[in-house]
Amino acid sequence: MSKLVVRSFSVSLDGFGAGPGQSLENPLGAGGPEMFGWFFPTRTFKETLKQPGEGETGVDDDFAREGFANIGAWILGRNMFGPVRGPWPDESWKGWWGEEPPYHCPVFVLTHHARRPLAMKGGTEFRFVTGGIREALEQAQAAAGGKDVRVGGGAATIRQYLAERLLDELHLVLSPVFLGQGEPLFQGLDLRALGYACEKHVPGKRAVSHLLLRRK
Amino acid sequence: MSKLVVRSFSVSLDGFGAGPGQSLENPLGAGGPEMFGWFFPTRTFKETLKQPGEGETGVDDDFAREGFANIGAWILGRNMFGPVRGPWPDESWKGWWGEEPPYHCPVFVLTHHARRPLAMKGGTEFRFVTGGIREALEQAQAAAGGKDVRVGGGAATIRQYLAERLLDELHLVLSPVFLGQGEPLFQGLDLRALGYACEKHVPGKRAVSHLLLRRK
Numbered sequence: 001m002s003k004l005v006v007r008s009f010s011v012s013l014d015g016f017g018a019g020p021g022q023s024l025e026n027p028l029g030a031g032g033p034e035m036f037g038w039f040f041p042t043r044t045f046k047e048t049l050k051q052p053g054e055g056e057t058g059v060d061d062d063f064a065r066e067g068f069a070n071i072g073a074w075i076l077g078r079n080m081f082g083p084v085r086g087p088w089p090d091e092s093w094k095g096w097w098g099e100e101p102p103y104h105c106p107v108f109v110l111t112h113h114a115r116r117p118l119a120m121k122g123g124t125e126f127r128f129v130t131g132g133i134r135e136a137l138e139q140a141q142a143a144a145g146g147k148d149v150r151v152g153g154g155a156a157t158i159r160q161y162l163a164e165r166l167l168d169e170l171h172l173v174l175s176p177v178f179l180g181q182g183e184p185l186f187q188g189l190d191l192r193a194l195g196y197a198c199e200k201h202v203p204g205k206r207a208v209s210h211l212l213l214r215r216k
Numbered sequence: 217m218s219k220l221v222v223r224s225f226s227v228s229l230d231g232f233g234a235g236p237g238q239s240l241e242n243p244l245g246a247g248g249p250e251m252f253g254w255f256f257p258t259r260t261f262k263e264t265l266k267q268p269g270e271g272e273t274g275v276d277d278d279f280a281r282e283g284f285a286n287i288g289a290w291i292l293g294r295n296m297f298g299p300v301r302g303p304w305p306d307e308s309w310k311g312w313w314g315e316e317p318p319y320h321c322p323v324f325v326l327t328h329h330a331r332r333p334l335a336m337k338g339g340t341e342f343r344f345v346t347g348g349i350r351e352a353l354e355q356a357q358a359a360a361g362g363k364d365v366r367v368g369g370g371a372a373t374i375r376q377y378l379a380e381r382l383l384d385e386l387h388l389v390l391s392p393v394f395l396g397q398g399e400p401l402f403q404g405l406d407l408r409a410l411g412y413a414c415e416k417h418v419p420g421k422r423a424v425s426h427l428l429l430r431r432k
Contacts, residue, residue, distance in 0.1 A: 013390075013414060013427070014402040015231050031408065174229075174390070176417045176427065180408030186230040187403060192247065192396030198229060201392045201423035207414070209425050211229070211392065 002141055003148045006158055006170040007067030009185075010035035013174065016182035017155030024083045027096055029182050035175040038208040039064055048102045060204045063171060072144025074107040075136050077157035081109045081126065088115050095126065106143040108136045110157060133160045155183035165194055169214050176207040218357055219364045222374055222386040223283030225401075226251035229390065232398035233371030240299045243312055245398050251391040254424040255280055264318045276420045279387060288360025290323040291352050293373035297325045297342065304331050311342065322359040324352045326373060349376045371399035381410055385430050392423040 011017055012035055019029030028036070039045050043055030044064035055061070082093045095101055100121040108129050115128040129136040140149040151161055161167045172185075191213075200212035227233055228251055235245030244252070255261050259271030260280035271277070298309045311317055316337040324345050331344040345352040356365040367377055377383045388401075407429075416428035 014405075014407055174425070176414040178402075178407040178412060178414070180406035180410075186394075189230075190396035191230055191394040194396075196394060198392035198394070198423070201425075203419035203425070207417035209390070209417075209419070 002072070002144055002146055003168040004137065004141075004151065004161065004166055005071075005148050005168060006151050006153075006172070007071075008039065008064055008171060008173060009153055009158065010039070010173045010175050011185050012177050012179040012182070014178050014180065015184050015186050016179040017153065017158070017185040018183040019179045020181040022079060022083065027083070029179075031177065031179045031182070034177045035173075035179075037206050038173055038175065038204050044068070049097075050100075056205075058205060059202060059210070060206075060208070063173070063202075063204070063210050067150070067171065068102075070147050071105065071150045072147025073105055073140040073149045074103055074152050075133075075140050075149060075157070076107060076109050076152045077154045078109055078111045080152055080154050080157070081111075087113045091115070091118070094118060094120065100124070106140070107152075108140045108143075110136055133157070133164070133166070137161075137166060155185045158185065159189060162189055162191070162194060162196070165215060167215065169212065170196075172211045172213065173204070174209040174211060218288070218360055218362055219384040220353065220357075220367065220377065220382055221287075221364050221384060222367050222369075222388070223287075224255065224280055224387060224389060225369055225374065226255070226389045226391050227401050228393050228395040228398070230394050230396065231400050231402050232395040233369065233374070233401040234399040235395045236397040238295060238299065243299070245395075247393065247395045247398070250393045251389075251395075253422050254389055254391065254420050260284070265313075266316075272421075274421060275418060275426070276422075276424070279389070279418075279420070279426050283366070283387065284318075286363050287321065287366045288363025289321055289356040289365050290319050290368050291349075291356050291365060291373070292323060292325050292368045293370045294325055294327045296369050296373070297327075303329045307331065307334070310334060310336065316340070322356070323368075324356045324359075326352055349373070349380070349382070353377075353382060371401045374401065375405060378405055378407070378410060378412070381431060383431065385428065386412075388427045388429065389420070390425040390427060 019031040022029045038060045042061040042064045046055035101124040103124040118126040195216040199214045202210040235247040238245045254276045258277040258280045262271035317340040319340040334342040411432040415430045418426040
């Protein structure tokens with residue numbers, strides 16, 4: 001059955017999913033890239049983002065690769081798609097990823113402002129959803145053809161799906177950094193009351209912990 | 217040089233140092249004991265708290281044992297000492313630990329209500345400090361004879377020492393549980409701005425992570 005999942009989402013020790021001050025130059029916020037020290041060296045990152053070098057294999061790469069397996073559609077919060085806020089001034093912003101984004105399937109972007117679908121190279125199509133997280137989920141599941149739907153983030157979007165118990169599984173990567181400020185992932189959410197528990201815990205390289213959370 | 221340290225302090229995945237609803241029956245709050253799944257089986261716990269059984273050795277026991285090494289005095293928040301709130305009705309409450317507490321040195325208890333020192337078996341003496349965290353620290357360091365001073369908790373007490381950058385090192389044990397509610401350890405504290413960083417990360421048994429934080 002098609003699941004709604006989060007995969008490879010990095011969290012700081014103090015519970016932030018992104019640093020403060022996201023911008024065009026700093027899409028992960030201040031300090032944010034430090035949380036991806038486990039991901040950038042992996043072979044999966046290098047292949048998926050077409051970066052130079054072979055990349056490392058091993059436990060972190062296994063998790064990163066698993067994160068792209070059996071995914072038929074993605075859901076992104078608008079800030080994951082880009083730094084533009086408010087009404088779209090035009091259609092020139094096409095995401096952070098260049099002409100060929102790493103998704104290769106339909107990607108549903110949550111926004112308050114309608115926009116025409118945007119087909120990119122390699123099979124990624126950005127579709128803009130103005131009706132909220134349940135509408136995005138319905139559309140994504142219909143488009144996923146029985147595969148899973150991955151919520152890419154950011155933290156605010158994941159929180160919305162958690163609060164409504166819509167997520168089946170989350171693979172989080174707890175990174176040994178403090179951001180101090182930013183976008184909290186858990187704060188004010190009672191994960192225990194919502195029925196989520198940590199089912200698996202695998203130490204990675206570079207002092208990260210891979211956590212698998214599942215809804216009971 | 218004498219350091220001010222936290223050792224073996226358990227934290228949940230959602231950042232709580234104790235569960236909600238602490239009471240005489242439930243000194244760690246609802247769900248709190250789940251965070252000590254790494255500690256209860258250790259040889260150090262069994263020896264220190266005089267529990268039956270030999271107890272396990274290994275990485276968790278190493279950390280637990282290290283937590284008692286070279287400690288010349290302790291500081292506890294009042295709730296760590298007992299469930300009594302407000303003025304002391306009498307001197308009958310003598311801590312959670314029975315006649316011979318596991319400290320074997322002076323223990324400074326933060327309280328708003330004066331009380332005479334309380335000498336226990338085995339060298340533990342509870343001394344009650346009404347002048348706040350800096351006064352407790354001064355008295356504890358004077359009593360420690362050059363050894364380190366350990367802040368035993370709870371979360372609110374550790375937060376006060378963190379906010380004033382008085383702690384030199386913290387050994388935290390991140391446990392794979394969600395408490396959902398309780399006493400937050402980091403929330404609203406900017407550890408990054410305060411100059412704390414995670415220096416070491418050691419996977420333990422039972423899916424915990426031992427973190428060593430140090431002030432820069």
